Amino acid sequence: MVYLSLSVIAGIALAELQLHPQRHPVAKNVGTVERAILGGDPENVDIRAADGVLLKAWYIRPRKADAGDVLMLHGVADNREGVAGFAPKFLEHGYGVLMPDSRAHGESGGKLATYGLLESDDIHRWVSWLYSTQHSRCVYGFGESMGAAQVLESLNVEPRFCAAVAESPFSSFRAVGYERAAFYLGAPPWVGRTVLRLPVEIGILYARIRYGLDFARDNPIQAVAQSSTPVLLIHGTRDINILPHHSELMAARCPSHVVLWEVPGAMHCGASSVQPVLFWRKVLGWYAAHSHEPLTTGSVA
16 A cells, blocks of 8 residues: 555656656847857747647758758757757758757747657648748758657658657657656666556556546657658667667667667767767768658648
8 A cells, every 4th residue: 555655646746747847948049159059040930739839949041051951859858959059060061950949848838748749740840831931852850869759759640751860769658757767766777667667657647637648659669660751760878868778679670761870888869979970970871861852741730
Protein backbone atom coordinates (compact mmCIF):
# COMPACT_ATOMS: atom_id res chain seq x y z
CA MET A 1 0.00 0.00 0.00
CA VAL A 2 2.87 2.36 0.76
CA TYR A 3 4.47 1.60 -2.62
CA LEU A 4 1.16 2.10 -4.42
CA SER A 5 0.49 5.40 -2.62
CA LEU A 6 3.97 6.72 -3.35
CA SER A 7 3.66 5.59 -6.98
CA VAL A 8 0.44 7.58 -7.42
CA ILE A 9 1.97 10.71 -5.91
CA ALA A 10 5.19 10.35 -7.89
CA GLY A 11 3.36 9.55 -11.13
CA ILE A 12 1.17 12.64 -10.95
CA ALA A 13 4.12 14.84 -10.00
CA LEU A 14 6.22 13.44 -12.85
CA ALA A 15 3.41 14.00 -15.36
CA GLU A 16 2.88 17.60 -14.30
CA LEU A 17 6.61 18.27 -14.41
CA GLN A 18 6.91 16.98 -17.96
CA LEU A 19 3.73 18.64 -19.24
CA HIS A 20 4.68 22.06 -17.82
CA PRO A 21 8.38 22.59 -18.55
CA GLN A 22 9.98 25.84 -17.47
CA ARG A 23 9.39 28.52 -20.10
CA HIS A 24 12.39 30.64 -21.14
CA PRO A 25 11.46 33.90 -22.89
CA VAL A 26 13.03 34.83 -26.20
CA ALA A 27 15.02 38.06 -26.36
CA LYS A 28 12.55 40.75 -27.42
CA ASN A 29 15.12 42.56 -29.51
CA VAL A 30 17.74 40.81 -31.60
CA GLY A 31 20.96 42.47 -30.50
CA THR A 32 24.36 42.81 -32.12
CA VAL A 33 25.57 39.41 -30.93
CA GLU A 34 22.44 37.64 -32.12
CA ARG A 35 22.55 39.37 -35.50
CA ALA A 36 26.17 38.32 -35.90
CA ILE A 37 25.27 34.72 -35.06
CA LEU A 38 22.23 34.61 -37.30
CA GLY A 39 23.74 36.57 -40.17
CA GLY A 40 21.11 39.30 -40.10
CA ASP A 41 17.78 40.35 -38.63
CA PRO A 42 15.34 37.44 -38.60
CA GLU A 43 11.76 37.90 -39.74
CA ASN A 44 9.16 37.34 -37.01
CA VAL A 45 6.46 34.97 -38.27
CA ASP A 46 3.50 33.24 -36.67
CA ILE A 47 0.79 30.72 -37.53
CA ARG A 48 -2.24 29.27 -35.77
CA ALA A 49 -2.25 25.66 -34.63
CA ALA A 50 -5.28 23.43 -35.13
CA ASP A 51 -6.45 24.19 -31.57
CA GLY A 52 -6.04 27.95 -32.05
CA VAL A 53 -2.69 28.25 -30.23
CA LEU A 54 -0.47 30.99 -31.67
CA LEU A 55 2.94 29.62 -32.69
CA LYS A 56 5.85 31.98 -33.25
CA ALA A 57 9.17 31.64 -35.07
CA TRP A 58 12.10 33.36 -36.71
CA TYR A 59 12.73 32.98 -40.42
CA ILE A 60 15.89 33.98 -42.26
CA ARG A 61 16.38 33.74 -45.99
CA PRO A 62 19.98 33.87 -47.27
CA ARG A 63 21.01 36.20 -50.07
CA LYS A 64 21.48 33.24 -52.34
CA ALA A 65 18.60 30.93 -51.48
CA ASP A 66 19.02 27.93 -53.74
CA ALA A 67 19.10 24.91 -51.43
CA GLY A 68 15.68 24.84 -49.78
CA ASP A 69 14.69 25.50 -46.19
CA VAL A 70 15.52 23.85 -42.86
CA LEU A 71 12.93 23.64 -40.09
CA MET A 72 14.94 23.68 -36.86
CA LEU A 73 13.42 22.43 -33.60
CA HIS A 74 14.82 22.89 -30.10
CA GLY A 75 14.84 20.76 -26.96
CA VAL A 76 12.60 20.75 -23.90
CA ALA A 77 12.57 23.83 -21.63
CA ASP A 78 14.43 25.78 -24.33
CA ASN A 79 13.39 28.08 -27.16
CA ARG A 80 14.38 28.95 -30.73
CA GLU A 81 17.61 30.56 -29.49
CA GLY A 82 18.76 27.07 -28.50
CA VAL A 83 19.18 26.04 -32.15
CA ALA A 84 20.09 29.47 -33.55
CA GLY A 85 23.78 28.61 -33.38
CA PHE A 86 23.30 26.09 -36.20
CA ALA A 87 21.69 28.68 -38.50
CA PRO A 88 24.80 30.42 -39.92
CA LYS A 89 26.18 27.23 -41.47
CA PHE A 90 22.86 26.47 -43.15
CA LEU A 91 22.58 30.05 -44.38
CA GLU A 92 26.14 29.93 -45.68
CA HIS A 93 25.19 26.96 -47.85
CA GLY A 94 22.06 28.54 -49.29
CA TYR A 95 19.42 27.15 -46.93
CA GLY A 96 16.71 29.33 -45.45
CA VAL A 97 16.09 28.59 -41.76
CA LEU A 98 12.83 28.55 -39.82
CA MET A 99 13.22 28.41 -36.04
CA PRO A 100 9.90 28.03 -34.19
CA ASP A 101 9.28 28.02 -30.49
CA SER A 102 7.55 24.74 -29.71
CA ARG A 103 4.13 25.08 -28.05
CA ALA A 104 4.42 25.94 -24.34
CA HIS A 105 7.94 27.19 -25.01
CA GLY A 106 9.43 30.62 -25.70
CA GLU A 107 6.89 33.01 -27.20
CA SER A 108 4.56 30.34 -28.58
CA GLY A 109 1.22 29.82 -26.90
CA GLY A 110 -0.11 26.68 -25.30
CA LYS A 111 -0.03 25.49 -21.72
CA LEU A 112 1.14 21.92 -22.29
CA ALA A 113 4.19 20.38 -23.94
CA THR A 114 3.06 17.13 -25.55
CA TYR A 115 6.34 15.82 -27.04
CA GLY A 116 4.96 15.24 -30.51
CA LEU A 117 1.29 14.43 -29.96
CA LEU A 118 0.09 17.96 -30.82
CA GLU A 119 3.38 19.24 -32.16
CA SER A 120 3.23 16.88 -35.14
CA ASP A 121 0.40 18.90 -36.68
CA ASP A 122 2.17 22.12 -35.67
CA ILE A 123 5.19 20.96 -37.67
CA HIS A 124 2.93 20.02 -40.59
CA ARG A 125 1.63 23.60 -40.61
CA TRP A 126 5.12 25.09 -40.49
CA VAL A 127 6.14 22.92 -43.45
CA SER A 128 3.06 24.10 -45.33
CA TRP A 129 3.99 27.69 -44.51
CA LEU A 130 7.43 27.20 -46.03
CA TYR A 131 6.08 25.63 -49.21
CA SER A 132 3.23 28.10 -49.66
CA THR A 133 4.80 31.42 -48.61
CA GLN A 134 8.50 30.87 -49.28
CA HIS A 135 7.94 28.59 -52.28
CA SER A 136 10.61 26.27 -50.98
CA ARG A 137 11.67 23.56 -53.40
CA CYS A 138 12.64 21.29 -50.50
CA VAL A 139 12.01 21.42 -46.75
CA TYR A 140 14.35 19.55 -44.42
CA GLY A 141 13.82 18.66 -40.77
CA PHE A 142 16.46 19.29 -38.11
CA GLY A 143 15.88 18.63 -34.42
CA GLU A 144 17.75 18.40 -31.14
CA SER A 145 16.59 16.13 -28.27
CA MET A 146 12.84 16.75 -27.85
CA GLY A 147 12.87 18.59 -31.17
CA ALA A 148 14.51 15.56 -32.78
CA ALA A 149 11.77 13.26 -31.49
CA GLN A 150 9.12 15.74 -32.65
CA VAL A 151 10.54 15.80 -36.19
CA LEU A 152 10.40 12.01 -36.29
CA GLU A 153 6.93 11.78 -34.74
CA SER A 154 5.63 14.30 -37.29
CA LEU A 155 6.42 11.86 -40.11
CA ASN A 156 3.05 10.31 -39.26
CA VAL A 157 1.31 13.35 -40.76
CA GLU A 158 4.02 15.13 -42.76
CA PRO A 159 5.43 13.23 -45.78
CA ARG A 160 6.92 16.29 -47.49
CA PHE A 161 10.30 16.50 -45.77
CA CYS A 162 12.95 15.78 -48.37
CA ALA A 163 15.13 14.46 -45.53
CA ALA A 164 15.53 14.84 -41.76
CA VAL A 165 18.36 14.97 -39.25
CA ALA A 166 17.60 14.09 -35.62
CA GLU A 167 20.20 14.36 -32.86
CA SER A 168 19.59 12.54 -29.56
CA PRO A 169 15.92 11.58 -30.11
CA PHE A 170 13.89 9.15 -28.03
CA SER A 171 12.28 6.12 -29.67
CA SER A 172 9.08 6.19 -27.60
CA PHE A 173 7.76 8.40 -24.83
CA ARG A 174 7.06 5.44 -22.57
CA ALA A 175 10.60 4.03 -22.90
CA VAL A 176 12.30 7.35 -22.25
CA GLY A 177 9.86 8.00 -19.41
CA TYR A 178 11.17 4.99 -17.51
CA GLU A 179 14.76 6.13 -18.01
CA ARG A 180 14.08 9.77 -17.15
CA ALA A 181 12.39 8.76 -13.89
CA ALA A 182 15.55 6.90 -12.91
CA PHE A 183 17.73 9.77 -14.16
CA TYR A 184 15.95 12.23 -11.84
CA LEU A 185 16.82 9.99 -8.87
CA GLY A 186 20.39 9.37 -10.01
CA ALA A 187 19.61 5.67 -10.40
CA PRO A 188 20.60 3.30 -13.25
CA PRO A 189 18.11 2.85 -16.13
CA TRP A 190 17.00 -0.63 -14.99
CA VAL A 191 15.49 0.97 -11.87
CA GLY A 192 13.21 3.00 -14.12
CA ARG A 193 12.09 -0.10 -16.01
CA THR A 194 11.36 -2.02 -12.79
CA VAL A 195 10.84 -0.16 -9.50
CA LEU A 196 9.71 3.08 -11.16
CA ARG A 197 7.64 1.43 -13.88
CA LEU A 198 4.37 1.81 -11.96
CA PRO A 199 4.80 5.56 -11.22
CA VAL A 200 5.53 6.20 -14.91
CA GLU A 201 2.48 4.21 -16.01
CA ILE A 202 0.35 6.10 -13.51
CA GLY A 203 1.72 9.37 -14.89
CA ILE A 204 0.81 8.32 -18.44
CA LEU A 205 -2.68 7.33 -17.29
CA TYR A 206 -3.07 10.61 -15.38
CA ALA A 207 -2.16 12.63 -18.50
CA ARG A 208 -4.78 10.76 -20.48
CA ILE A 209 -7.54 11.20 -17.88
CA ARG A 210 -6.73 14.79 -16.87
CA TYR A 211 -5.64 16.26 -20.22
CA GLY A 212 -6.82 13.79 -22.86
CA LEU A 213 -3.24 13.09 -23.99
CA ASP A 214 -2.45 9.48 -24.89
CA PHE A 215 1.31 9.24 -24.60
CA ALA A 216 1.12 5.54 -25.39
CA ARG A 217 0.75 6.75 -29.01
CA ASP A 218 3.91 8.89 -28.87
CA ASN A 219 6.24 6.54 -30.77
CA PRO A 220 8.82 8.14 -33.08
CA ILE A 221 10.16 4.67 -33.88
CA GLN A 222 6.80 3.65 -35.30
CA ALA A 223 6.44 6.90 -37.24
CA VAL A 224 9.86 6.40 -38.81
CA ALA A 225 9.08 2.78 -39.67
CA GLN A 226 5.88 3.79 -41.47
CA SER A 227 7.58 6.62 -43.37
CA SER A 228 9.94 6.61 -46.33
CA THR A 229 11.58 9.94 -45.44
CA PRO A 230 15.38 9.58 -45.32
CA VAL A 231 16.54 10.09 -41.72
CA LEU A 232 20.03 10.67 -40.37
CA LEU A 233 20.21 9.89 -36.65
CA ILE A 234 23.06 11.36 -34.61
CA HIS A 235 23.74 10.18 -31.07
CA GLY A 236 26.66 10.60 -28.69
CA THR A 237 27.98 7.43 -27.06
CA ARG A 238 28.18 9.24 -23.70
CA ASP A 239 24.63 10.57 -23.76
CA ILE A 240 23.06 9.86 -20.37
CA ASN A 241 20.06 12.14 -20.92
CA ILE A 242 18.56 10.07 -23.73
CA LEU A 243 20.50 6.83 -24.07
CA PRO A 244 22.02 5.86 -27.46
CA HIS A 245 19.97 2.67 -27.67
CA HIS A 246 16.95 4.76 -28.73
CA SER A 247 18.64 5.68 -32.00
CA GLU A 248 20.14 2.21 -32.34
CA LEU A 249 16.67 0.65 -32.18
CA MET A 250 15.32 2.97 -34.88
CA ALA A 251 18.27 2.40 -37.18
CA ALA A 252 18.04 -1.39 -36.76
CA ARG A 253 14.31 -1.39 -37.48
CA CYS A 254 14.47 0.87 -40.54
CA PRO A 255 17.73 0.09 -42.39
CA SER A 256 16.27 1.05 -45.78
CA HIS A 257 16.00 4.78 -45.10
CA VAL A 258 17.66 5.43 -41.72
CA VAL A 259 21.37 5.91 -41.08
CA LEU A 260 22.88 6.22 -37.60
CA TRP A 261 26.07 8.10 -36.80
CA GLU A 262 27.20 7.39 -33.25
CA VAL A 263 29.75 9.92 -32.06
CA PRO A 264 32.39 8.57 -29.66
CA GLY A 265 32.75 10.70 -26.54
CA ALA A 266 29.84 13.02 -27.34
CA MET A 267 27.28 13.73 -24.65
CA HIS A 268 23.66 14.82 -25.14
CA CYS A 269 23.38 16.82 -28.39
CA GLY A 270 27.15 17.26 -28.32
CA ALA A 271 28.22 15.90 -31.71
CA SER A 272 28.83 19.34 -33.23
CA SER A 273 31.17 20.20 -30.34
CA VAL A 274 33.14 16.95 -30.39
CA GLN A 275 33.47 16.59 -34.17
CA PRO A 276 32.34 19.88 -35.76
CA VAL A 277 33.86 19.33 -39.20
CA LEU A 278 32.48 15.82 -39.61
CA PHE A 279 29.13 16.90 -38.14
CA TRP A 280 28.56 19.48 -40.85
CA ARG A 281 29.95 17.25 -43.57
CA LYS A 282 27.40 14.59 -42.66
CA VAL A 283 24.42 16.91 -42.14
CA LEU A 284 24.93 18.99 -45.27
CA GLY A 285 25.86 15.90 -47.26
CA TRP A 286 22.66 14.17 -46.13
CA TYR A 287 20.51 17.05 -47.28
CA ALA A 288 22.37 17.40 -50.57
CA ALA A 289 21.98 13.70 -51.29
CA HIS A 290 18.19 13.96 -50.84
CA SER A 291 17.42 17.23 -52.61
CA HIS A 292 14.60 15.80 -54.71
CA GLU A 293 11.28 17.57 -55.17
CA PRO A 294 8.67 16.44 -52.61
CA LEU A 295 5.85 14.25 -53.82
CA THR A 296 3.20 16.76 -52.79
CA THR A 297 3.19 20.26 -51.39
CA GLY A 298 -0.29 20.46 -49.95
CA SER A 299 -1.49 23.36 -47.81
CA VAL A 300 -2.28 24.23 -44.23
CA ALA A 301 -5.28 22.19 -43.13
